Amino acid sequence: MPKKLPSFWEAIEQKGYSRRDFLRYCSIAAGMAGIEAVGIPKIVRAFETKPRPPVVWLHFQECTCCSESFIRSSHPIVADVVLDYLSLDYTETLQAAAGHQAEKCLHDTIKNYPGQYILLVEGSIPAGNDGVFCMIGGRSAEAIFQEAAKDAAAIVAWGSCASNGCVQGAKPNPTNATPIHKLTSKPVIKVPGCPPIADVMTGVVTHLLVYGSVPQLDSQGRPKEFYSRRVHDTCYRRPYYDAGLFVESWDDENARKGYCLYKMGCKGPVTYNACAVTKWNEGTSFPIQSGHGCIGCSEANFWDNGPFYRHLPSFPGFGIESTADDIGTGVGIVTAAGIAAHAVTTNIRKKKLIEGQKERALKDKDINGDEGGKK
């Protein structure tokens, strides 16, 4: 039998938070999850009554930058509540327990709260060589994931590693690093980014807590509330793009003026994320604001998408410096030369052709008499 869990409010009241703190948190959470003001009472009610779900946070092939990002959520209460009061039952990085105790925590959560716990996965899973590249407690990452995923209420892929393989999954992908959605038939909420924005992460968790359902996802499995718009379309430098004002090199006058970084290889136009809206580190800044183009870290295969500082990647199979334009120009020149040569040889044959026509015409005359008209 699943154990009875205290509600959110009960849990934080016990820890000494005031009603005011609680309501403030609810408003922030509403903002994070993109819920309008009239929806705040709904959140308060949800946190007062709904049992606080246990959370299992698994770490596989990753660098922990997602966790690092998460603990820098813009409002301390958000991180506090999520980390301390979200019943974080198992997370290798932050838990106090170690060894067998830690493993017991994981198994207890899975056993005691089937269908209730939220599974957060950070990192990709190596599928090559039976998964020997990532073993925890003597078990492969995939075995642990499958056990935890079986009874999870919701599965969230934290960061690009779990969503699309990220750097481990880049060519040649020696460990066969696999994003988690390929290993389970359950729906996976992908929160890509290297790392994802802290406030986006808390926003997704908040949505799961408040609504108890998976947020609306786009065609690639990302929550629409955060990943439906391109960085480019929300970028404060966008007017420079439309006006055709671009940074031409990193140290030019245009860079100082803060013009568009499109020609410096900014991947904003092909990247779906909320960076330009929520920004990072309590809304301080984001890459483009700091003068560096977007590297497209929340897009699949971004490591394989060519150099960061060039917009057009190398064309596959033509060496690292050849873009489609270089090849196209080359083929175009060869074609033009071919056409010119063809035209020249055609003209050399011209005389013969005209003579041939004349002869045939004469022959026609012999057959048809004068009916065919004269020239």
Added chain:
Amino acid sequence: MAEFQSPVFRRIYVWEFPVRIYHWLNATCVILLIITGYLIGNPLRIFYANEAYQQYWFGVIRFTHFVTAFIFFFNFLARCYWGFVGNSFARWTNFIPLKKSQWREIIEVIRVDVLQTAPSERTEIGHNALAGFVYFLSFLVFAFQSITGFALYAANSTSLLPKFFTWIVPIMGGDFAVRQWHHAFMWFFILFTMVHVYLVFYHDYIEGRGTTSSMVGGWKFEKDEELKRD
């Protein structure tokens, strides 16, 4: 010089009005799309005298690209429709070599075009089989460019049509790949235009049947005796 006589030529109405309209609209669109598309990929480095609020040239280039793309797309659809209702020269069967005679003609045209041998037999009065097949391949590229283009456009549009094409994005692995291939296939159009225009002139010259003017007036010319042979 001996007096000689030309064979009798008959006028044949080959390209109907919708085909001709399609051709020139398509040609205009393709040229505009190549120019604007190339500029979107590689913006010019002039125009830096003004501030952002004083100019919008890049926006205009993009707008032109998008509007032209819509015209290109519907024009293409109209041509596909005409491939089923038009005259025998416009029919879809001209574009897909399913008959043995079409394959024979493809080899013949390659011999004439590449090896520059004298034409040994009469080629089709409409599209020759090789041209038709190349146009079919280019229709596939049209479709590819339309799908990828609209998929990219969907992100900054509220209209319904582009949203039907976003399924390509997850298949190709993201906007980046879609954009890259959309850009690479621009070169198909550039090379196609070069070769197409040259071959029209070349065939006009070696066949002497009015290939070039036929796309303006619709008429081609065929020797009386060739027609009688059919």
